[in-house]
Amino acid sequence: xxxxxxxxxxxxxxxxxxxxxxxxxxxSRWYGSEPYDASQATELxxxxxFAAELPEIWRPAGPTGHQYLASANPSAAREALMxxxxxxxxxxxxxxxxxxWRAIRPDGRILNAALAPDxxxxxxxxxxxxxxxxxxQGDAMGYLxxxxxxxxxxxxxxxxxxxxxxxxxxxxxxxxALGAHRxxxxxxxxxxxxxxxxxxxxxPVLAAWSPNSxxxxxxxxxxxDATPSLPGQLLDMATGASGAxxxxxxxxxxxxxxxxxxxxxxxxxxxxxxxxx
Numbered sequence: 533x534x535x536x537x538x539x540x541x542x543x544x545x546x547x548x549x550x551x552x553x554x555x556x557x558x559x560s561r562w563y564g565s566e567p568y569d570a571s572q573a574t575e576l577x578x579x580x581x582f583a584a585e586l587p588e589i590w591r592p593a594g595p596t597g598h599q600y601l602a603s604a605n606p607s608a609a610r611e612a613l614m615x616x617x618x619x620x621x622x623x624x625x626x627x628x629x630x631x632x633w634r635a636i637r638p639d640g641r642i643l644n645a646a647l648a649p650d651x652x653x654x655x656x657x658x659x660x661x662x663x664x665x666x667x668x669q670g671d672a673m674g675y676l677x678x679x680x681x682x683x684x685x686x687x688x689x690x691x692x693x694x695x696x697x698x699x700x701x702x703x704x705x706x707x708x709a710l711g712a713h714r715x716x717x718x719x720x721x722x723x724x725x726x727x728x729x730x731x732x733x734x735x736p737v738l739a740a741w742s743p744n745s746x747x748x749x750x751x752x753x754x755x756x757d758a759t760p761s762l763p764g765q766l767l768d769m770a771t772g773a774s775g776a777x778x779x780x781x782x783x784x785x786x787x788x789x790x791x792x793x794x795x796x797x798x799x800x801x802x803x804x805x806x807x808x809x
Contacts, residue, residue: 537689537690537691538687538688538689538690538717539688539689539690539692539763539764540687540688540763540764540778541685541686541687541688541713542685542686542764542766542773542776543683543684543685543686543773544683544684544686544739544740544741544766544773544774544775544776545682545683545741545771545772545773545774546679546680546681546682546683546684546741546774547681547741547743547771548681549653549657549679549741549742549743550656550657550660550676550677550678550679550742551676551677551679551684551697551739551740551741551742552656552666552674552675552676552739552740552741552742553674553675553676553677553695553697553730553737553738553739553804554672554673554674554675554737554738555673555732555733555734555736555737555738556734556736556737556738556753556754556755556758556777557672557733557734557736557755558672558673558674559674559738559740559746560746561668561669561670561672561746562652562668562669562672562674562744562745562746563651563652563745563746563747564651564652564653564742564743564744564745564746564748564770565651565652565653565654565743565745566651566652566745566747567631567650567651568649568650568651568652568654570606570607570647572649573606573607573647573648573649573650574602574603574606574648574649575600575601575602575603575606575647575648575649576599576600576601576603576606576609576610576613576645576646576647576648577598577599577600577601577645577646577647577648578590578598578599578601578610578613578643578644578645578646579597579598579599579643579644580635580641580642580643580644581641581642582637582641582643583595583596583597583599584596585620586616586620587616590613590616600648606647606648607647610633610645610647613635613643613645614626614633614635614645617635617637617643618635621637621638622638623638624636624637624638631646631647631650632644632645632646633645633646652668652669653742653743655668656668656674656676656742657676657742660676660678661678662677662678662789663675663676663677663678663727663728663787663789663802664676664728665728665730673730673731674742675728675730675787675804676742677697677787677789677802679697679699679800680699680701680800682699683699683700684697684698684699685697685698685699685713685716686739686764686776686778687713687717688764688778688779688780691781692760692779692780692781693780693781693783693805693806694721694785694803694804694805694806695737695739695778695780695785695803695804696716696717696801696802696803696804697739697801697802697803697804698712698713698716698717698799698800698801698802699799699800699801700712700713700797700798700799701793701798701799701800702793702797702798703796703797703798704796704797708796708797709797711794711797712794712797712798712799713799715792715799716790716792716799716801716803719790719792721788721790721803721805722788723788723790724788724789724790725788726786726787726788727786727787727788727789728786728787729784729785729786729787729807730784730785730787730804731783731784731785732780732781732782732783732784732785732806733782734755734782735755735758735759735760735779735780735781735782736755736757736758736777736778736779737758737777737778737779737780738767738775738776738777738778739775739776739778740767740769740774740775740776741769741770741771741774741775743770744769744770744774744775745769745770748769748770749767749768749769749775750767750768750769751768753765753767753777757777758777758778758779759779760779762779763778764776764777764778764779765777765778780806781806783806783807783808783809784806784807784808784809785804785805785806785807786804786805786807787802787803787804787805788802788803788805789801789802790802790803
């Protein structure tokens, strides 16, 4: 693929967390990190430096690390955990002033307890590896690609049959960074094992830093803003230029994840390639 055949390319900002790619119709139901109502929680999530000192029933993940306890009533489970802390460490203080409660032992060690998931974004990234498909709001679906904090370049070709997300991990200078992105576009996408499959239904697609919500858009968008004859469009969302609206040929797309490094640069990228109707 010659980079001259690229129809549009631009960088979106990703402070921390994956990029989501979704049909515009699906993204219109994506609320990112907007807080859930407490009634939507299904687990109690707690973490502390003294998990090993809690009764075993409260630490399903073992003596260390974050603990997730499935519950029909996570709010009641959190209250019960606070009672356990008070019983084991008389004089502990309970701070319920924030969404994440804090149990502070007399020695100053702190247990944090929250209801989970606390947002659609939180649910989507649980156990996320390099990539995943994520269903939400009934039949809506998005593709997630894990990215490091920084800028992610979004590129589409003239045929509108592939999308490349590329992130330069290191580069000596701007020329090296451009060379890294160019490599991501020109490399044989078949050299990596096939990954997830995602269906583009109508053409308009949104790629964005996933904590963004559709309600974060600084101005409304619709399907007419993304057509085969229009370039992509950067979108200001929760942060400036952290999303992009573009058009892809409808059909089935298959992901391929890559990494390549030279002495002066390294780049990771995800290619979504149209492989069928």
